[in-house]
Amino acid sequence: MRKKIDIKRTERTPEIILDVENNIFSMKYDSRPEDVRRFYYPVIQELRKTFEEINKTNNLSYFAQNPFIFEFNLGYFNSSSAKFILDILMIANEYHKKGINIEVRWYYLEEDEDMLEAGQDFSEFSEMEFTFIEIKEDE
């Protein structure tokens, strides 16, 4: 099955992948779209639709053993993107509460306190537990 979302990276927009076969939603690189709403709206729509479908299958025991991973490995994101990243995490939280086991992984560069703190803020706002993963610059 093709990926439900497969957005390639540009200078201003992140790579976004929603791969249901492999239980992965991932966002990488910078996010400062010129029209942030226009960029994120279809992503949020597709994500919600996909999780609604997953929820209807009622196959929650599968996710207990195989969590759906939300990976955020962002370079820079502007304050307008922050609202939409939070919207994505709120969807994760909504379906996590409905019983789909979702894990959030937040990557940050070694010594990049602000990216770590941004992840901690998102974790607090979305009421989702994050796993924080420190990476080296050349990884």
Next chain:
Amino acid sequence: MYKENISFKYNNTIDSDGLEVLLNKIKLFLNENVDNITTKRRIYTSLIEVLENIINHNDEKLLNNHPVNVKIYNKNNNVIVEVSNIVHDKSVNTINEKFDLIKGKTKDEVKNIFHKQIKTVLRNKKNAGLGIFQVAKATDNNIVYSFSKIDDEHHKYTLIMTF
């Protein structure tokens, strides 16, 4: 943390494409001159917010006819970033109102305000207005700004951020 006597200067009109070129130059300059990842990120983050605000909140005529000035230099062990541009008189109050919310606030108070603003934005389903709070957070509220009247309709707006 950074090399001594660093200096970056830009003085030209700017549009959306020009912003990309300028940001690439700034990124290159910061990579060459600032070692600390957090400081580098804070300067870059702040400049993106400030420069995007200039593009998003000023009309084309204003952007085409008046240059934006960006300077990055060091002073007393700090990196100073100065940005100035021309704004319509009507923008002065809007900018003042934003700064009134953070004036005299400590680093932690600014962080709390930023968090409150994010929650408000989330509740209201709007995406605007976080930029200046992001800058205040990135600079630990070391921001000074001023307006000087240049003609009957415009002010020169100067923002000085210390990192």
